[in-house]
Amino acid sequence: MTQKKLAVVLMNLGGPDHLDSVRPFLYNLFSDPAIISLPSPFRQILARLIAARRTPKAQDIYKRLGGKSPLLENTECQKQALEACLQVVLPGWTSKAFIAMRHWHPFTEETVAAVKAWGADLVVTLPLYPQYSTTTTASSLKRWRDLAGNLKNLDQVCYFQEPGFIQAYQELIQRTLDQSPQNIPLRLLFSAHGIPQKLVEQGDPYQWQIEQSVAAIMQAFKVDHRICYQSRVGPLRWLGPSLEDELNKTAIDQVGVIVVPIAFVSDHSETLVELDMDFKAKALALNIPHYGRVPTVGDHPAFIRGLARLVAERVAAQQSSQAGSCPAQFIKCGCRS
Numbered sequence: 001m002t003q004k005k006l007a008v009v010l011m012n013l014g015g016p017d018h019l020d021s022v023r024p025f026l027y028n029l030f031s032d033p034a035i036i037s038l039p040s041p042f043r044q045i046l047a048r049l050i051a052a053r054r055t056p057k058a059q060d061i062y063k064r065l066g067g068k069s070p071l072l073e074n075t076e077c078q079k080q081a082l083e084a085c086l087q088v089v090l091p092g093w094t095s096k097a098f099i100a101m102r103h104w105h106p107f108t109e110e111t112v113a114a115v116k117a118w119g120a121d122l123v124v125t126l127p128l129y130p131q132y133s134t135t136t137t138a139s140s141l142k143r144w145r146d147l148a149g150n151l152k153n154l155d156q157v158c159y160f161q162e163p164g165f166i167q168a169y170q171e172l173i174q175r176t177l178d179q180s181p182q183n184i185p186l187r188l189l190f191s192a193h194g195i196p197q198k199l200v201e202q203g204d205p206y207q208w209q210i211e212q213s214v215a216a217i218m219q220a221f222k223v224d225h226r227i228c229y230q231s232r233v234g235p236l237r238w239l240g241p242s243l244e245d246e247l248n249k250t251a252i253d254q255v256g257v258i259v260v261p262i263a264f265v266s267d268h269s270e271t272l273v274e275l276d277m278d279f280k281a282k283a284l285a286l287n288i289p290h291y292g293r294v295p296t297v298g299d300h301p302a303f304i305r306g307l308a309r310l311v312a313e314r315v316a317a318q319q320s321s322q323a324g325s326c327p328a329q330f331i332k333c334g335c336r337s
Contacts, residue, residue, distance in 0.1 A: 003094045005122075006094065009115065010127075011144070012100075014072070015268055025103055029047075071267075078298065079098075083096065089309065122152050123148070123153045124311050131160045155314075160210070174221075179292075187223070187250055188258050188260055191230050193231050208326060230274055243279060250288055267296050271293070
C-alpha cells in the first residue's frame, strides 16, 4: 500500500542572499502588517523609506558575513536532520521537510507550490520561533493559510518549554561554562530579539514565553542570570532591559558574561555580527573580564528529536497545537486562534 505523504514546513524570517537583495528584503520586512500596522498604501510608503535609509548599514553587516545571510543554509541543515528523525518517529508516512521564508526566498508562495506539486496529503507547519509572537509566528502562519488553499494544514504554534529544546540549551550552556574561566564569577545573559512594548500590552505572549523558557533551562543551573533584549529598531519603546544596558551593569559588577541567544534556533546576523562581534567589542571596551556566547540549538540532536516529536503529536491528534498554557491576559496567543 502506498504511504501517505507528510510535508513539514519549517518557517523562518529569511535573509538576503546577496548584497543587492538587502534593500528588497528590508522592504518586504517592513511592509509586513505584523511589523508595521499602518493601512495600505501608507505602510508600503513607509517601508520604502525605512528600507532606503537602512540599506547601507545593513549591507555593511552582511559584508561582514561574506555578502549574504547564512540563515537558509543553516535551516537546510535543520531540515535534513529533521527528515532523518521523522523516518524513525513516523514510519507509516513518507515525510519531507520544506522551507518557507517570510521575507526572502524561498518565499511562502514558492513553498506552497512545491508542497502541492509533491502531492502532500497532510502538512504540519513548524515555525522556527520557539516563543510565539504576532510579529513572527503569527505572520508566518497567516501567510501560509492565505495561500495554502485546499491543503490540509496542522499548525505547531510554539514550543517554548519543549523538553528537547530545553535539553539542547542546557547541554550547550554547560559546555560553554566548562570552557569558560573557572576563577571568576560568571553571569548568563539570555538575549532575545526585542519587540515593541505596546505589543505585549496588547496581549502578545512573547515576553512571558521567553521568561518561561529561561526558567525551565535554569532548573539545571545555579548561576547568576538575567533576561535582556537586542536588535531594537525605530523610536518606539521596546522590551527591556537591553543587552547593552546589561553589559554596562556587568562591567560595574566586574563579572564575566556568557550570552545565550534564547529566541534564535540558528545563526544569522543577530548572533554572528551583533553578539559575536559588536557586543563582544563592547564588552572588551568595558573591561568585562570574560565574554562568551552559547551556540544556537541549530541541529542539536535533542532539539531535532523534540521537533520530530511535536510533528508526530500533531499527526497523531490530527489537530493543531492547542496548548492554552499562556495566562488569560495574553489574548494574542496563537493557541487561542
